[in-house]
Amino acid sequence: MSILEIVLSVLDILFGIAMITLFLVQEGNDNGMGVIGGASSDSYYSKTKGRSLEERLKRYTMLVAVCFAITSILLYIAISRGL
Secondary structure: OOHHHHHHHHHHHHHHHHHHHHHHHOOOOOOHHHHOOOOOOOOHHHHHHHHHHHHHHHHHHHHHHHHHHHHHHHHHHHHHHOO
């Protein structure tokens, strides 16, 4: 293995672990059965705080997923061409 393949492999593994971690940290969009009974917190602070954190987590997850895909493609090209 060349140095490029080793570096790309390490980056690919790190991006994969980061993507899994970010995915598991996010909360689900489903509010459960509490919505039917009217049990929801409608305060402005609770809505905006959760939404901004969730939006940042989604943005980071998307960024890491794109980096993971690019790194995987580059790794495949490097291995197939023997660089």
